[in-house]
Structures are given as C-alpha cells and as structure tokens.
Amino acid sequence: MDTIKGKVRDFLVGELNLPISQEELKDDTPLLSSRLIDSISALLLVEFLEKQYGIEFKPHEVSHDNLDSLDLIAAFVEDKQGGHA
Amino acid sequence: MYAFTPSAEQEALRQEIVDFATAHLNGGEELRDREQEFSREWWVAAGRIGLPGLCIPEAYGGRGLDPLSTLLALEALGYSCRDNGLNFALSAHLLACAAPLWLFGSEGLKKAYLPGLCRGELVAANAMTEPSSGSDAFRMQTVAVEKGDAFRISGSKSFVSNGPVADGVLLYAATDPARGFLGGISAFWLDRRLHEYKAGEPLRKMGLRSCPLSELFFDNMLVDSSFLVGRTGRGAMIFNRSMEWERACLGGCHLGNMQRLLEMATQLVRDQLAGGIPRHERQSASFALADMQARLESVRLLAYSAAWKMGEGKNVTREAAMAKLAVSELYKKLTLEIATLFGAAGLAPGEVERSQRDAVSSTIYSGASEMQKSIIAQTMGL
Missing domain, CATH: 1.10.540.10 (Acyl-CoA dehydrogenase/oxidase, N-terminal domain)
Structure with missing residues (x-):
C-alpha cells in the first residue's frame, strides 16, 4: 500500500502539479473536499490509476469516497486488485 | 529543454x-x-x-x-x-x-x-452545450436511460458547429444526472442514417459563417449500446480530453490567419513607403506592426510548447488553457488593430473585415477566456 501511495503522491505533485510539496501531502490530506484537486484533475487521477494498476472504476466509484485522500485511494486500489470491490 | x-x-x-x-x-x-x-x-x-x-x-x-x-x-x-x-x-x-x-x-x-x-x-459535430447549462456544461438536461442493450435519449443541444450538415455526432448525455461530472455523463456516437434526431435550422451568426451552427433535438431516440463511446460514465473524461486537443491545436488556424493578415498589413505600409510617403510619417504604423509581430511570436511559442508537451504524453491542463487563452485573446485584438491600419478599407467587406468577425468567437468556444483563467488559477492553487 505504501508503494501505491508513493506512486500516487508522485503523480499528484509531479504530473498534476498540485500546489503542495510531497512532504506536505500526508496520507490523510483531503484532496477533493479541500479542493486541492479539481474535477478535471480527479478524472486524470482516475485515468492514471486505471492504467497504472489495471483496474476499472465503475461510474459510481468515481467519487469522494474513493479519491479524497491517499489512504482512501490506496485502499480502493488494493480492494480492486484483490477482487473485493 | x-x-x-x-x-x-x-x-x-x-x-x-x-x-x-x-x-x-x-x-x-x-x-x-x-x-x-x-x-x-x-x-x-x-x-x-x-x-x-x-x-x-x-x-x-x-x-x-x-x-x-x-x-x-x-x-x-x-x-x-x-x-x-x-x-x-x-x-x-x-x-x-x-x-x-x-x-x-x-x-x-x-x-x-x-x-x-x-x-x-x-x-462530424460535437454536441455538448445546452441552452440552460450556462458555464457548467455538465449540468445537462439531455438524459440517456439504459434499457437492456440500448439507451433511450431525450433532450436537446444548442450551438452545435457543423450540426445541420453532420453525418455523425459525438453526443454527451447524462446517464446518472445526480452524479454529473464525476461518472454521470456518457458519450455516444450518432449516425445520421441510423439514429432518429432532428437538426434545427442553421442559426445566423456574426462570424465563421461558412461553418453552420444549429440545435439538435432528441425525442426518445433509441441508441444501441454498441454506439457508446468509452464506458458508461466516462463522458466528462472524453470531453475534457477533446477540449485539451482543441485548446492545444485549434489555435493553429488563428496563428496562421494572424500571420497572413500581418503580412498583408506589412505589405501595405511597405507600398506606402515605396510610393514616397516619408518613413517618419509611417513610423507609428511600423511600430504597431513590430509590436504585433512580437506578440504573435510569443503566443505562437506558447502554443507550440503546449502541443509539444502534449505529444510527450504529459499533463497539459495548464499549458493548453494558457495557449488557448493567449492565442484567442490576441486573435481578437490583432484583427482589430490590423483593420485600423487599413483605415476605411478595413471595414469594407473582405478578408480583413471578415477576420475581425471570425475572431470574436475564438474567446468563447472551447471554453471562454474566463474558464481558461479558472483552469489556470486552479493549477496555481488559487
């Protein structure tokens, strides 16, 4: 899970240019609800996760519940990879 | 570099x-x-x-x-x-x-x-905007309801470029209106020979008049699910990607048009100088043209940079918005400034006059300038 968080952190800060440093972006930092990530960036994040981890978001899964922090993202990806979601 | x-x-x-x-x-x-x-x-x-x-x-x-x-x-x-x-x-x-x-x-x-x-x-035509959607294009009334292996689509779209003459339409409709942008919009490909929709009469407009514009109407139209573009709920992502392509590349037409107009205006002043008008009397025009050349080159490089980065597979949300904003705003200003150099001739029907009218909508389509500024500001943490 740490690897997932690390890669997503790299993507958010390095690729999406989120206005926050890697160090400041904690595992529980709110992303969507704090507006750190806007709606367009959220879609780019979904695209990245699908390509990177070979998973597929269903329409209802593209939501704050699964994308609002590194903790939630990593848990969702792990669930998907384990076939639980 | x-x-x-x-x-x-x-x-x-x-x-x-x-x-x-x-x-x-x-x-x-x-x-x-x-x-x-x-x-x-x-x-x-x-x-x-x-x-x-x-x-x-x-x-x-x-x-x-x-x-x-x-x-x-x-x-x-x-x-x-x-x-x-x-x-x-x-x-x-x-x-x-x-x-x-x-x-x-x-x-x-x-x-x-x-x-x-x-x-x-x-x-082909792209059908996204609706009369009531305002600045949030994803708050749409056109709805697609899944029924077995097909969708029933009802609603209407406005300001559809190529709408009256299109053989195919990329239509965006709400498959889950409550979800909106995040998973609630889907994209469909419509074939005019297969899908029963109606195009309105071409709308009159001030510029780009040889590109027809109309409304499209859908009344419980049946669309087989094989015409879904991407997966259900991916419409926002698809639209966003298409807008990035537009913002990064469509400005090429404007850059080319500006370059041609600039060369025409430059030739006009050269001809005046060759005709015996003292150079100091045309200095203001020469300076204006020099300023335009510098501004055109600066936005050209911005556009090239965004397109280049896009080709590298990088995220260009900010760069494409900056290129679109800069090119379209300059297009609107520069066509007017060049017309001024032509004097009354710049107002007579012809290329210079027409380009002024054609340029106006460039700051509106593919997302208005205010929307581009909003996108850029968001990438700055504002």
Missing part, C-alpha cells in the same frame, strides 16, 4: 498544405460568408490531403500526426485558406469528434467511421 525548429517532415507538411490550400481551398469565401453557406465541395477537397484526419493514426485513414505537427498543419491551413469558417469546421470535426472517437471509441466504431471522417466523406 526543447527548441522549436521544425523538422524536415514538418516543413514539407507545411509546404504541402500551403500549396494545396492556396490552389484548391480559396475562392468564393465572401459569397459563402454572406450566404452563411457550408461547402461540401470544399470539405471533400480538404479530404484529398487528409486535413479532416490530421492526428488520426494511418491505420484508420488519418495522417498520424503528433499534436505539434497537427498544430503546425492547422497553422499552415489558417495561413493559406482564407475561409476561416471552413478551417474552424475542419478543426472542430477533427479535434472534438474524430480525435475522441479514436482515443475512446470501440474498435468497431473506429473501423466503421474514422476512415470516412478522415477522407472528407463524412462531417
């Missing part, structure tokens, strides 16, 4: 388009502007050198250009084809319809439609 020196292939591409457009895509544009008339003949001609499919892979009938080469090709078109409406119609068809169909469509849809779209046999 990067340097924007066109490759030999890009130079050859530019020359090919300039030569072709100069010979085959000019003539009658004033009449078409006055009559608000789309030319299917000109569209088919553009297809002869693959203009409707510049960035589509060769396997589907396109020319397989990367984003920067696509931008350069559109710049060559804007420079050499005086019909800005045709140039816009081609660009909207390519960047907002054919490109997303290639990027997200099923193999079946791509094989069935992309070759015709690339060869100039088919015209």
